[in-house]
Amino acid sequence: MSKNRQVITVSPPLFLKETGRKEQMRSAGHICSHCHGNGWFWRQPDVEKDSVKEACPICGGSGRLDAVITIEWCPSEERRKV
Template identity: 35%
Template sequence: MSKKRTMIIIEPDGRIHKEAFMTAPMVCPYCNGRGGFPIDTPNGSDIETCPDCQGSGEVVAMVVIDWKPNTKLK
């Protein structure tokens, strides 16, 4: 199966700071986009919310870059 890849080139731009990149939403691989799982309870059928996507059916990846000074001794 094909997979989409995104490349981030990490280079400081001007002053150092914290920055974040977020991917576009993707189908949750755990629940296959259903947002939960059917379960049987004493009161009948119900849906257990997916712990990974919390019921949305989608996930995103957040990459955070926190620029810090190099404190390595010379």
């Protein structure tokens, strides 16, 4: 099974003062871990009826998830080396 694997290289943007301290990016198309990419579950009704297909509450039935990644740049907590 193939995997969607991405790497983020973290480095501060050139014009932080103008663009703001936050960056946001989206990593799209990850297989939903809740429904394993099916997008739905079979639900058994209380009374004897046929099973009903119910959309996954996490991915909304798509079977895929996007990761929205926010990076906030702030002053370092590491001591400056002299």
